[in-house]
Amino acid sequence: MILIAGSLGSGKTTLLQHLVTCADRKIAILMNEFGEIAIDSKIIQGKHIEMTELAGGCVCCSLAGEFEAAIEEIIEKVRPDLIAVETTGVAEPDAVIFDVEESLPQIRLDSVIVLADADAMINFPDLGYVTRAQFETADVILVNKVDLVGEDELDEVEERLDEVNPGAVMFRTVRCELPTDLLFGFDRPARDVSRPPPRDHTENIQSFTFTSEEVFDHDRLTAVLQDLPESVYRAKGFVRTRRGQFLFNAVAGRVSFEACKASQTDLVFIGYCVESERNVVIQSLNDCRIP
Amino acid sequence: MAIPKEVNRITDSIWEIPASYKDGMRVPARIYASQKLMSEMDDGVIDQVTNVATLPGILKYAFCMPDGHWGYGFPIGGVAPIDADQGVISPGGVGFDINCGMRLVTTNLTYDEVRPHLKKLVDTLFSRVPAGVGSTGFLKLSHGEFRTIVEQGAAWCVDNGYGREDDLETTEEDGCIAGADSSKISQKAVERGFNQIGTLGSGNHYLEIQVAKPEHVYDAETAKTFGITIPNQVVIMFHCGSRGFGHQVATDYLQVFLKVMQKKYGIQVRDRELACAPFRSPEGQDYYTAMKCGINMSLANRQVILHRIREVFSDVLGRSAEEMEMNVVYDVSHNTAKLERHMVDGREREVLVHRKGATRAFGPRMDGLPTRYLDSGQPVIIGGSMETGSYLLAGVASGDQTFYSTAHGSGRTMSRTKARKQFHGKKLQRDMEDRGIYVKSVSFAGLAEEAGGAYKDIDEVIGATEAAGISRRVVKFLPIGNVKG
Numbered sequence: 001m002i003l004i005a006g007s008l009g010s011g012k013t014t015l016l017q018h019l020v021t022c023a024d025r026k027i028a029i030l031m032n033e034f035g036e037i038a039i040d041s042k043i044i045q046g047k048h049i050e051m052t053e054l055a056g057g058c059v060c061c062s063l064a065g066e067f068e069a070a071i072e073e074i075i076e077k078v079r080p081d082l083i084a085v086e087t088t089g090v091a092e093p094d095a096v097i098f099d100v101e102e103s104l105p106q107i108r109l110d111s112v113i114v115l116a117d118a119d120a121m122i123n124f125p126d127l128g129y130v131t132r133a134q135f136e137t138a139d140v141i142l143v144n145k146v147d148l149v150g151e152d153e154l155d156e157v158e159e160r161l162d163e164v165n166p167g168a169v170m171f172r173t174v175r176c177e178l179p180t181d182l183l184f185g186f187d188r189p190a191r192d193v194s195r196p197p198p199r200d201h202t203e204n205i206q207s208f209t210f211t212s213e214e215v216f217d218h219d220r221l222t223a224v225l226q227d228l229p230e231s232v233y234r235a236k237g238f239v240r241t242r243r244g245q246f247l248f249n250a251v252a253g254r255v256s257f258e259a260c261k262a263s264q265t266d267l268v269f270i271g272y273c274v275e276s277e278r279n280v281v282i283q284s285l286n287d288c289r290i291p
Numbered sequence: 292m293a294i295p296k297e298v299n300r301i302t303d304s305i306w307e308i309p310a311s312y313k314d315g316m317r318v319p320a321r322i323y324a325s326q327k328l329m330s331e332m333d334d335g336v337i338d339q340v341t342n343v344a345t346l347p348g349i350l351k352y353a354f355c356m357p358d359g360h361w362g363y364g365f366p367i368g369g370v371a372p373i374d375a376d377q378g379v380i381s382p383g384g385v386g387f388d389i390n391c392g393m394r395l396v397t398t399n400l401t402y403d404e405v406r407p408h409l410k411k412l413v414d415t416l417f418s419r420v421p422a423g424v425g426s427t428g429f430l431k432l433s434h435g436e437f438r439t440i441v442e443q444g445a446a447w448c449v450d451n452g453y454g455r456e457d458d459l460e461t462t463e464e465d466g467c468i469a470g471a472d473s474s475k476i477s478q479k480a481v482e483r484g485f486n487q488i489g490t491l492g493s494g495n496h497y498l499e500i501q502v503a504k505p506e507h508v509y510d511a512e513t514a515k516t517f518g519i520t521i522p523n524q525v526v527i528m529f530h531c532g533s534r535g536f537g538h539q540v541a542t543d544y545l546q547v548f549l550k551v552m553q554k555k556y557g558i559q560v561r562d563r564e565l566a567c568a569p570f571r572s573p574e575g576q577d578y579y580t581a582m583k584c585g586i587n588m589s590l591a592n593r594q595v596i597l598h599r600i601r602e603v604f605s606d607v608l609g610r611s612a613e614e615m616e617m618n619v620v621y622d623v624s625h626n627t628a629k630l631e632r633h634m635v636d637g638r639e640r641e642v643l644v645h646r647k648g649a650t651r652a653f654g655p656r657m658d659g660l661p662t663r664y665l666d667s668g669q670p671v672i673i674g675g676s677m678e679t680g681s682y683l684l685a686g687v688a689s690g691d692q693t694f695y696s697t698a699h700g701s702g703r704t705m706s707r708t709k710a711r712k713q714f715h716g717k718k719l720q721r722d723m724e725d726r727g728i729y730v731k732s733v734s735f736a737g738l739a740e741e742a743g744g745a746y747k748d749i750d751e752v753i754g755a756t757e758a759a760g761i762s763r764r765v766v767k768f769l770p771i772g773n774v775k776g
Binding site: 007008032033048063064065066089091092094095098099120123124125126127128129131 | 335338339342361362363364423424425479482483535538539542545546549553560561562563564706707708711712733734736
């Protein structure tokens with residue numbers, strides 16, 4: 001599950017449309033009520049949700065009851081690969097995170113993405129309190145509408161956001177366009193890990209990969225993967241250890257391992273300027289091989 | 292919070308932040324609070340109330356009531372009196388839940404009469420008054436009928452058999468605010484609202500059965516005027532607003548205002564959440580008109596719920612609502628912008644008073660009061676947490692200092708998420724039942740969010756309003772049964 005938040009007009013609908021268009025998986029969007037993303041679509045009544053179909057097998061759902069019940073109904077009826085919750089009017093992001101961690105064990109919580117409207121931030125000296133509370137929970141901040149703002153102003157915007165949430169990774173975007181790879185982890189179907197994310201506006205995003213046919217010491221490998229350098233915003237792939245084979249996903253320090261078939265260890269590490277960490281990380285991974 | 296050094300304590304209950312505190316402040320800001328409440332206020336309150344003081348047309352002071360805490364642009368508990376001709380209107384100063392408010396209903400029943408039926412009453416109310424996120428009402432309306440209701444308010448309900456004429460007399464605006472025009476609301480707002488009339492909603496919305504113990508009647512004469520005459524009299528208080536409809540109206544117009552505020556009107560505000568437009572501008576008037584639709588929708592909502600409550604009591608207790616004298620004391624709003632006439636610096640002016648999470652509290656003999664309350668002053672209903680109790684107060688002449696505004700509730704002290712981490716719904720329900728309060732909720736998580744510990748001390752808040760002279764207590768009520776969304 002990914003969460004999407006942001007103030008009025010920051011680009012949430014644009015981001016959702018981008019996700020549905022570009023992503024190669026089945027996405028269910030959950031919102032408080034149907035926005036522009038689902039006009040003119042037939043509405044299917046559920047018990048805790050109302051649903052409309054979007055392109056590519058994706059669906060958009062509006063909340064008509066309790067959040068947990070709605071999520072369970074979505075999982076049951078739609079069987080999506082990913083649920084994108086647009087939190088406005090549903091609950092504040094930290095409340096959703098709490099809900100998922102407490103009561104929805106079948107969900108892996110991936111990124112919390114908050115959109116910053118760079119243009120609006122330049123025009124208004126204060127960051128609203130409601131908006132600030134959202135930025136505080138973000139893993140990723142998309143500094144959107146950068147085409148409307150100068151380079152110096154952008155630096156200022158990023159500084160202000162950094163003050164509110166020093167841990168979040170920021171990507172500069174125009175119309176929320178960025179490789180969707182950056183926004184979510186891996187899913188079951190085998191993925192081509194060695195392909196780095198394409199570069200458009202995200203020039204400083206770098207990646208490196210690690211591949212090995214050897215078997216690794218489970219505890220030592222998982223320890224390394226749980227303690228990656230800060231600049232590695234996202235890491236994902238497959239690992240083979242003495243204890244078995246796992247699908248590994250990490251975003252902004254949040255790590256998960258799920259049992260999964262894997263023929264070899266295949267990992268990709270993504271973040272700002274991570275090339276400089278490449279050697280250190282690869283060395284510490286190699287040190288976990290079973291001799 | 293650590294109280295900034297620039298804050299001057301004017302009286303025991305009034306704290307003033309001078310206009311020199313922040314660039315752009317046109318007037319000082321005043322926070323009404325006791326020492327204890329002031330030290331417990333979050334930093335956001337000072338930030339926000341001083342931002343409100345920068346709005347074009349603001350008169351005298353930007354206020355924050357004793358139960359204040361940070362909100363969208365304006366603090367909750369915020370009162371902004373703005374010159375109608377020179378100033379702006381701002382949806383953040385009204386709130387997303389337009390016309391969220393409280394209605395108080397008396398009965399001629401005593402606690403002893405009601406106690407044996409309490410569980411059945413609460414259970415039946417729970418099943419017959421829809422509550423919870425996304426709940427839909429029992430009124431099956433078309434979009435067209437809904438558009439009519441938002442123009443006619445509670446008057447439509449009475450005309451269609453939901454209640455009595457005298458219910459309207461004891462409602463602000465006589466149950467319908469004039470000038471609501473449904474052409475100013477979006478189709479999306481209609482779609483969100485048309486099946487929500489007759490629903491409580493969720494969050495801090497509730498329906499409570501309460502008791503007035505003799506030792507909690509502070510002014511017997513005014514209590515009598517307000518209908519409290521019997522020891523251990525049972526009353527019903529409920530709290531709800533305009534649901535998704537009001538929310539959509541606010542969202543729609545925040546977007547409109549953001550587009551025109553700077554470009555068309557050259558208005559600069561520090562915080563985008565303070566989006567506004569000149570009150571007399573076409574956009575400002577459109578929002579004002581749409582807001583009135585929100586007011587009427589919530590008045591209709593409370594009227595229809597009242598009707599349901601009367602039906603349930605009648606069914607469970609086997610007597611008619613008339614026999615049980617189920618009468619409305621008053622219906623107050625706490626999220627509105629009202630056009631009123633006030634004396635400002637010796638001159639009478641038209642003032643647009645924004646009250647968000649704050650209640651109007653007209654003093655004796657003021658225009659707009661029902662005849663029966665001309666001597667006593669307006670009834671003011673302030674709800675505490677579901678564990679502690681609520682108050683009925685009266686407006687006073689010295690309320691002119693805050694443009695006749697006072698607190699609305701006891702104000703949250705922690706976020707909903709923090710409350711859920713600290714309190715447990717099921718345990719709370721059991722504890723309350725041990726103390727004689729029977730509560731039924733749609734969601735245990737929602738119940739935890741409403742724990743008494745998540746709110747300020749209501750007695751402290753009421754004490755501060757009285758000490759400051761903006762309202763005076765008449766009766767305190769203790770909860771015995773509660774339905775929560």
